[in-house]
Amino acid sequence: MVEFKDVKMERRLHTRQRAHTQVVIRYGKGVRFKGNATNLSAGGVAIKTENLGLRIGSNVELAFIIKLGSIIKIHRRTAKVCHVHGGVTGLLMNSFIRARND
Secondary structure (H helix, E strand, O other): OEEEOOEEEOOOOOOOEEEEEEEEEEEOOOEEEEEEEEEEOOOEEEEEOOOOOOOOOOEEEEEEEEEEOOEEEEEEEEEEEEEEEOOEEEEEEHHHHHHHHO
């Protein structure tokens, strides 16, 4: 956030929204880890994780598990690791990377 005289402005292209969605991260040779998304935007996601050994720039597959009553939907995306710190992994969606580079 950028602050100007008690006014907060979002510096991101897409506003982050709080999220409480379960996400499965898959990387390497089929290694899987379940985490919880803490915030989500059109371009990326922050997932509460422990030390997974992911390196910045690594490509991963994400499966968002969305529960709608008795219906469960799974949305799959690929993403690139942007940062890992404080128990949170920040990822940039690859579809957003392609659109931004076009």
